[in-house]
Amino acid sequence: MGHLADWCFKRFDQSFVGDSASLYKTVSTDGGSGSGSANVCSLDSNPLNASTSSSASGCVHCANASVASGSGSPGNGQWPSCMSDGLYTFDSSVTSLSSSSVLPSSPSCPPVPSGSPVGSAGPVIDEGVPESSSSVAVLPQPECVAEAPSAEPTSFPSVPVASSSDGPACESPGLVDVQVDLAPGPAPLSSSVVVDVSAVPACSVPSSHPMLTRSKLGIFKPKSYTAALVAEKVPDTIDQALQVPARKDAVMAEYNLVFHRTVTNVGSAVSTYKVIVKAPPGLVIQVQPSVLSFKSLGQKLSFAVTVGAEVGNSMISGALIWDDGVHQVYIVYMGDLPKGDVSISDLHIGMLQDVVPSAASDLLVYSYRRSFNGFAAKLTADEANKMKGKEGVVSVFLSQKKQLHTSRSWEFMGYNKKMKRSVIESDIIVGMLDTGIWPESESFNDTGFGPIPYRWKGTCQNLANFTCNKKIIGARYYLTDGENGPEDFISPRDAEGHGTHTSSIAAGGLVSHANLYGIARGTARGGVPSARIAVYKICWSEGCSDQDILAAFDDAIADGVDIISLSVGSVIPMDYFEDPIAIGAFHAMKNGILTSNSAGNGGPALASVTNLSPWSLSVAASTIDRKFVAKVQLGNGQIYEGATINIFDLEGKMYPFIYGGEAPNATIGPSASYYSRFCFPGSLNSTLVKGKIVFCEYFTDPEGVMQAGAAGAVFQETGYKDYQFSYPLPLSTVNMNDGRMILNYLNTTENPTATIFRTTQDNNQFAPFVVSFSSRGPNPITADILKPDLTAPGVDILAAWSEAASVSDSEGDTHTTKYNIISGTSMSCPHATGAAAYVKSFHPTWSPAAIRSALMTTAMPMTSNNNIDAEFAYGAGHINPLQAIDPGLVYDAGEIDYVKFLCGQGYTVTNIQLISGNSSSCSDDTNGTVWDLNYPSFALSSTPGKSVTRVFHRTVTNVGRGVSTYIAVINAPPGLIIQVQPSVLSFEHVGQTQSFVVTVAAELGNSIISGSLIWDDGDHKVKSPIVAYASILQ
Known part of the structure; x- marks a missing residue:
């Protein structure tokens, strides 16, 4: 008997592009024989993840296919360019190839020589194939019309082939004849068989593989396939698999693609460049060759980059650096400022001269000397290594580019215009490290502001018609690498819009009737509208350089800001003292300044959170009770709700729909109709599309429909729908089910028409929940410190915008605006910044840790019902600024606490002393464990399937009523045991501290277990999350 297998593909939430890539499904043997059937689903995901159930669970539009016995593994075929219009499944009409026959071809598909061997066994889904078995690879074949031979097979097994008369024929060979290379008689059950997949003909393959989409439903015509068999030793690693031709394409289908690049030497004539790869979790980057050696100027050398990723709906990125040991900026971090009368600049020049005797001053990029000690310089790799060994150096690391983490939100948190405010709010100075600011925005009007605070020590770089006022009291820009685009202003002025947006969220003034082309009309304002803003422009169109970030921290601390806001993050987690943001935040903390960081946009992948230092605040992004919809109406009157910020009003006019x-666009070759399904740039025939609304199968760049002159577009979205984007033309994105209905309408209507309505506002009844793109924990650097700390609004936020930037940031978009709606942890971070500044305006003497504690312990509870990653997604909960000004108790911490923590993390005494600037030492008595750091949350991890017990020591400070008693309230689910000693804390005055011990025991499975500890005095509920989990990082 045969075997019933589900050939299903789980969702793969990211498209991929590249050369010579194919998708395959692996079926391994279990020793059966005969013929069976299989449900073959659309290419809806990762081909190496499979189900073994006997039904098509989780699949869509599965077509039955008779599968003959046989086994093998993925081959090295290529996706033919003429597969142009269809669902990636077997046709329901399937025939078998005998061992001695050649399939007749369609007129345009001539026959080819035969000769590929085949073997037998029953197919069973399996992700890994044992050495003694083999597997079957489903290879996409051309749209050639083929009929099965009438001859019955001999005693040898046969291979299934799907055939279809649909779709265009291609000028290439037909399906291959398959012959047996085994001894006569029934094939052994565990035969080792090989098919030379290169003999399986395909149409001409384009030099660049077309984009494969996230999902395909059963709404297109079937494709033709053949099955080929191979068998070989199963590789143990991805690297091994990439070296096996029969496995390479299957791996690349999962781990994406190969890019071919060529570089020209314009530096030193004789030079050697070594590759440096920066890849975060979930991203695999391989470069061959890894060394490029040049002998002359103008010489060209080529290399291949294999890029693979397992990602969600959000962007994941890494970096490739060719380093010739000359043209790199390194940061030399030396800790705190030296004591005594020392010329720091001379010290830095002297250190450079020791390593690079000539032209040391020319190599110096920055001298950090206002708030901490260090410098940035152009060094070779060897020179950087020499610098690491010098006395007084904590760390030396390569400067890299960082990424930006890209109303009604304050009202949603109960933070309305009539709320209680402190009279000293106008003395609070918020430092914004971002893309600059648009000073003319009404959000930064200084009408009614008093004198600039006397303690301000900053400056305003008045360049390119940029001026400060009593609201924007300081502005600097940093650009040492010269990497800026033609659109950039060489001044603090914002050309991107991002910095203007974040600044107005944190501290923008009240502006009535703010809107984006009539959408979301209301009052725009920041968290502390009376506060002052200091601008530090660190980001340009080419990114944000580490050396500039550290220079901005150096200035901001010395200038006298009260809060630092930074919506920027690293690609990959970094050691605390090789990360300029963590370094800058540490010295800010030493000076009483809290740094508010975005958690990153790497979600929903676990362990994707960035900005992890325990002395800063890491903020996730969540929704508010508002969402935007752009409805699509068809000519038959049917209306579908799309999720887009559409600023265009077609006034209900019906347009031709195609x-x-x-x-x-036939001029691009035989694969034109494949590309045009997804509306790739250049793929559409402008004659057919101009003036019409176009339906595109996939959510992609709108450039393609714009180039073709379309009146609008409807994109079919397959990923997450909890945030929206703006586009440069009328556009709406619909879900897969609605897309199927729309395509059915297009296929069954003679003259289809449609219109797209301008975006309207609707209620989001599930808010708040953490948005899909927001980075998740656990903490990849210090596993038992919970990150992110909390979440704040970061979805569809209306705020001020640069009038030099377009609404959508798309190529060709000429629409500008004074206020824009965008999403990201870049938006949630300034919400937390504003809330922190609000707390500081009531408690100006509170430490950064006390302010963070107040925000975390008063956060609104969230549940895992709407957030499957629980505390890994939202930390302590959703920020609640009004409650944070009266938290009752705070978990305070200062420099000495963090030094103890660092001692416990293995930092040397020498480095600890350099960082702290004092004679701190690490010993058994002073070393602190991660569980002893006075943090407002509790986390413990171990390996899966084990029990774990941890003891946490904490101290709280009374900032509520003078005489008060707090009782411990424990919430612990099954599998988690929490004990608190003592369980009652009594205080006699404000500022008094009390200590307690929390013992947590957990049985760890494969999921997070979370409870909480609440200190309750009847008025205040001081809540801390307690999280136990099996570490995914071990």
Whole structure:
């Protein structure tokens, strides 16, 4: 008997592009024989993840296919360019190839020589194939019309082939004849068989693989396939698999693609460049060759980059650096400022001269000397290594580029215009490290502001018609690498919009009737509208350089800001003292300044959170009770709700409606209709598309429909729908089910029409929940410190915008605006910044840790019902600024606490002393464990399937009523045991401290277990999350 297998593909939430990539499904043997059937689903995901159930669970539009016995593993075929219009499944009409026959071909598909061997066994889904077995690879084949031979097979097994008369024929060979290379008689059950997949003909393959989409439903015509068999030793690692031709394409289908690049030497004539790869978790980058050696100027050398990723709906990125040992900026961090009368600049020059005797001053990029000690300089790799060994150096690391983490939000948190405010709010100075600011925005009007605070020590760089006022009291820009685009202003002025947006969220003034082309009309304001803003422009169109970030911290601390806001993060987690943001935040903490950081946009992947230092605040992004919809109406009156910020009003006019797959630009080659289905740039026939609304199968760049002159577009979205984007033309994105209905309408209507309505506002009844793109924990650097700390609004936020930037940031978009709606942890971070500044305005003497504690312990509870990653997604909960000004108790911490923590993390005494600037020492008595750091949350981890017990020591400070008693309230689910000693804390005056011990025991499975500890005095509920989990990082 045969075997019933589900050939299903789980969702793969990211498209991929590249050369010579194919998707395959692996079926391994279990010793059976005969023929069976299989449900073959659309290519809806990762081909190496499979189900073994006997039904098509989780699949969509599965077509039955008769599968003959046989086994093998993925081959090295290529996706043919003429597969142009269809669902990636077997056709329901399937025939078998005998061992001695050649399939007749369609007129355009001539026959080819035969000769590939085959073997037998029953197919069973399996992710890994044992050495003694083999597997079957499903290879996409051309759209050639083929009929099965009438001859019955001999005693040898046969291979299934799906055939279809649909779709265009291609000028290439037909399906291959398959012959047996085994002894006569029934094939052994565990035969080792090989098919030379290169003999399986395909149409001409384009030099660049077309984009494969996240999902395909059963709404297109079937494709033709053949099955080929191979068998070989199963590789143990991805690297091994990439070296096996029969496995390479299957791996690349999962781990994406190969890019071919060529570089030209314009530096030193004789030079050697070594590759440096920066890849965060979930991203695999391989470069061959890894060394490029040049002998002359103008010489060209080529290399290949293999890029693979397992990602969610959000962007994941890394970096490739070719280093010739000359043209790199390194940061030399030396800790705190030296004591005594020391010329720090001379010290830095002297250190450079020791390593680079000539032209040391020319190599110096920055001298950090206002708030901490260090410098940035152009060094070779060897020179950087020499610098690491010099006395007084804590760390030396390569400067890299960092990424930006890209109303009604304050009202949603109960933070309305009539709320209680402190009279000293106008003395609070918020330092914004971002892309600059648009000073003319009404959000930064200084009408009614008093004199600039006397303690301000900053400056305003008045360049490119940029001026400060009593609201924007300081502005600097940093650009040492010269990497800026033509659109950038060489001044603190914002050309991107990002910095203007974040500044107005944190501290923008009240502006009535703010809106984006009539959308979301209301009052825009920041968390502390009376506060002052100091601008530090560190980011440009080419990114944000580490050396500039550290220079901005150096100035901001010395200038006298009260809060630092930084919506920027690293690509990958970094050691605390090789991360300029962590370094800057440490010295800010030493000076009483809290640094508010975005958690990153790497979600929903676990362990994707960035900005992890325990002395800063890491903020996730969540929704508010508002969402935006852009409805699509068809000519038959049917209306579908799309999720887009559409600023265009078609006034209900019906436009001709066309499917992109029916309007290919034939000049790009035989794969035109494949590309045009997804509306890639250049793929559409402008004659057929101009003035029409186009339906595109996939959510992609709108450049393609704009180039073709379309009146609008409807994109079919397959990923997450909890945030929206703006586009440069009328556009709406619909879900897969609605997309199927729309395509059915297009296929069954003679003259289809449609219109797209301008975006309207609707209620989001599930808010708040953490948005899909927001980075998740656990903490990849210090596993038992919970990050992110909390969450704040970061979805569809209306705030001020640079009038030099377009609404959508798309190529060709000429629409500008004074206020824009965007999403990101870049938006949630300034919400937390504003809330922290608000707390500081009531408690100006509180430490950064006390302010963070107040925000965390008063956060609104969230549940795992809407947030499957629980505390890994939202930390302590959703920020609640009004409650944070009266938290009752705070978990305070200062420099000495963090030094103890660092001692416990293995930092040397020498480095600890350099960092702290004093004679701190690490010993058994002073070393602190991660569980003893006075943090407002509790986390413990171990390996899966084990029990774990941890003891936490904590101290709280009374900032509520003078005489008060707090009782411990414990919430612990099954599998988590929490004990607190003592369980009652009594205080006699404000400022008094009390200590307690929390013992947590947990049985760890494969999921997070979370409870909480609440100190309750009847008025205040001081809540801390307690999280136990099996570490995914071990």
